[in-house]
Amino acid sequence: MKKLINSVESVLEESLNGFARAHSNIIQFNHQPNYVSRKNKSENKVALISGGGAGHEPLHTGLVGKGMLDAACPGQVFTSPTPDQMLMAAQAVENGAGVLFIVKNYAGDVMNFEIAAEMLDCPHETVLVNDDVSLPKDHSTGRRGVAGTLIVEKIVGAAAEAGADLATCKQLGDKVVNSTASMGVALTSCTVPALGQPTFDISDNEVEMGVGIHGERGREVMSLTTADELVQILAKAIDEDLKPAKEQCALLHINGFGATPLMELYLVYDSAAQFFEERGIKIVRSLVGNYTTSLDMAGCSITLTLMDDEMLQYWDAPVHTAALRWGI
Amino acid sequence: MKKLINSVESVLEESLNGFARAHSNIIQFNHQPNYVSRKNKSENKVALISGGGAGHEPLHTGLVGKGMLDAACPGQVFTSPTPDQMLMAAQAVENGAGVLFIVKNYAGDVMNFEIAAEMLDCPHETVLVNDDVSLPKDHSTGRRGVAGTLIVEKIVGAAAEAGADLATCKQLGDKVVNSTASMGVALTSCTVPALGQPTFDISDNEVEMGVGIHGERGREVMSLTTADELVQILAKAIDEDLKPAKEQCALLHINGFGATPLMELYLVYDSAAQFFEERGIKIVRSLVGNYTTSLDMAGCSITLTLMDDEMLQYWDAPVHTAALRWGI
């Protein structure tokens, strides 16, 4: 294992310290329990809280700030955070308008957030993100939440900033989730520091199709082929799931898993945008980069969100976080 | 070689097409010769042009836009662009106030830009970036230009946007170069598409200390050790080169080479910031992420720029490019 770390035990804490130090103008980091919360919060605004295992950076800590999250609770690498983190974060950032939890659909995340929610004594709702169409809609545990989570957080974050109440935020969040579909392909596994070796083996001419974001195997192994053919598979699954109308406006997000150069991500964007435009979809917004990562995994996911005017307006609204910033 | 590409021959063109498509609101892409230029340029503003081999994305194409570059000329992967690219780009974006070329100090870049400059018949100047302190100041070819280039482009870009004339921009650029020092360490090599294999071999317990940004070997091989110890070596070389005064304000930039997770880059930031603060330097701005990359190389560089009020003000000025955006 080759990593820029001091020890497996201290990597998370030291990394969070660095994050807090680098962005002390917009966030603060609470140790034990660990959570990152926004400085200068607006009064009487629904508090948005997300979280999940570490190793997906900039998700979620990098999305705390004006116009997005009020707090993020990072667990250990690829391990859901514990309920006390969400509970303390909620108590710290709630200011009268209730709490909205944004949770990626994984057993661990769901259950730990659930326990926190049960203990919280203020109005709260949960938006469950399950945008990964590599699994059938009726999968026994539901579909996973992957790169679409950022889009939910951005759009609901802008609504909350604009004064939407808890019920409205929850409804909007569910709407974004229902308008969003993602799917990913991995060229390599990744190395969790505590494990010291890649989570799975993969040969030089294979890819894992339909992967989640925890370095686990995908739905199936396929031969490594051209980017266009891989994009076809991903985009087709998304298209068949969302069944967008002609002339539908959409946001296209190409998300790198961590070790794939931007050069390749833009190439994938070109291919995917072409695919959707040939189907009559109007790509009106783009986001290309490493946002929902799996440590040093190579590969990427494609996310499409069908956008209406309200969503577009919230997407464009000012945001100031470590990883996403515009208009401020 | 595992890459999301269609063919070695088409990767650059397709990637640039995707980039142009994703950011059509701020830039346009000219084919043959290849250059990316800014939409909506200000009148009578010094035109800033940079360029270099591809494979460093987002540098330089991702830094074209309001408040930064007017054009960027991408060569083939790790290969300097050709003079016709710079010449045509200059003719396209120049609008009366002259052209400032920002060139990283590599034989190929320097000579190709030089040939373009010789053919250009409008006032022009060149800022040569040579921030890599892994080489002695009196190195036979001069020091290389690495991650500090972005900082030069941002600060001079803001000055040009504010109306500074060509001589002022040139002078400011030289000042930023003289106030900037960088050094990097690589944990892996990277794979140039046309080569199909890593540029160099490196064992699991070694690092290349003092690398450039073209996947080449560094100054020396060292044992892989803790992040803190690696940071010490890099930061010490920077500190000894810049010899900052106590209480000096500075910008600290941790640049990922492409395959190193953000988690590790923030950990390095923490360690480096601590190092410099212990020496009495005030870190007043930060930039952490993959900005000057070497395809899928793992590792990072540290850049420190000593900042005065003018530079700070220009750093903070609004910028709207694909990779760097604030205030707009």
Add this chain to the structure above:
Amino acid sequence: MLCNKFTGQNMTDTTFLPPLIAAIQAEILNNEEEISALDRAIGDGDHVTNLIRGLEALSKLNDELVQLDWSAAFMKIGMTLMSTMGGASGSLLGSMFVSMGKEAKEQDIDLAGITAIYAAGVESIKARGKADIGEKTMLDTLIPVMQSLQSDAEQNSDKATVLANIKAAATQGMQSTKDMLATKGRASFLGERARGHIDAGARTSQLILCVIADQLSEN
């Protein structure tokens, strides 16, 4: 009350717990590589790390634990696991012990009582995880053990039999996960590819239950 035929003379109070936790810790560390490989094969590889983190936190509770009664000790263990482990297993094992703590208030510490307490724990996992036997999870170890305890409590079996049955049920349950399709947890994402691998949580549950049985048999 701990002094009875089943629990033995020395297990009079929660002083039983620190050495038990140490024994479990040792057993999990002994099998770390194997467990890690199991979760890497069909999960994300962190299960053993999560469990070790939880056990380490428990091992630091020594003095605190021995001052508590069984109910409070279980609660403390549950809260500690819940706030240190994370992951699916953290919320589940945390819930289990909190529920056991609640149930322990109502029960004596004899075979019937222990059975009721354990069953309350297992039920809370089923409820929290929305899962049952046959889904390729820790429940495939935990539920058979509950059934064996219940039948031994009914038959008032002797200690050796009870303990042997716990170990047999746990081991058989753990092994049954090998050929299952997973319908809960991360392994469910793999469909047919999950077959042929034992579930990591089922394996650690089995290891833990066997250590408990062995420790009880020495008392």
Add this chain to the structure above:
Amino acid sequence: MLCNKFTGQNMTDTTFLPPLIAAIQAEILNNEEEISALDRAIGDGDHVTNLIRGLEALSKLNDELVQLDWSAAFMKIGMTLMSTMGGASGSLLGSMFVSMGKEAKEQDIDLAGITAIYAAGVESIKARGKADIGEKTMLDTLIPVMQSLQSDAEQNSDKATVLANIKAAATQGMQSTKDMLATKGRASFLGERARGHIDAGARTSQLILCVIADQLSEN
């Protein structure tokens, strides 16, 4: 004028160029792996790709080239290399041919003229690259060949001698880079680590010059 003792009967005009370019292309492709490894070892690995790109562009000039006189053909070759190769070698070889084109206007195509034209090309590389012999670059091949041409021109050597001397000078020059420290180009960044490796540009220059000599000997 091409009809003289040195250049031979068939090399009357630029129709000589297309087959020469094809022969060079073949030779470089034949040695692609080796050249790539040389630039990977102490550079960034792209030199052979850059050269192949340039040669491909030249090979598409066939019809255009044969209609030009030597001066214009060299200019065209220089501009083509310059706008397709990129890298250090693109600007250098581009400059070389542009300068050769300029000098060809002033010279006959006999041994003295060719020597003067070639020397003008080499001088432009020295000027553009701010480099000289002994710095572990293509100049370590190019300059010895210039010196051999100059001495053969002075002595009015016969064709076979001239060509043999070109090949010997190029090969010896190329090999001399092996033990050098580099003071120009990327290899300079490696300090002592550059020793023991032949410079990629020196190797391709040598391969090209040898092909030219062989082609000329057949005329």
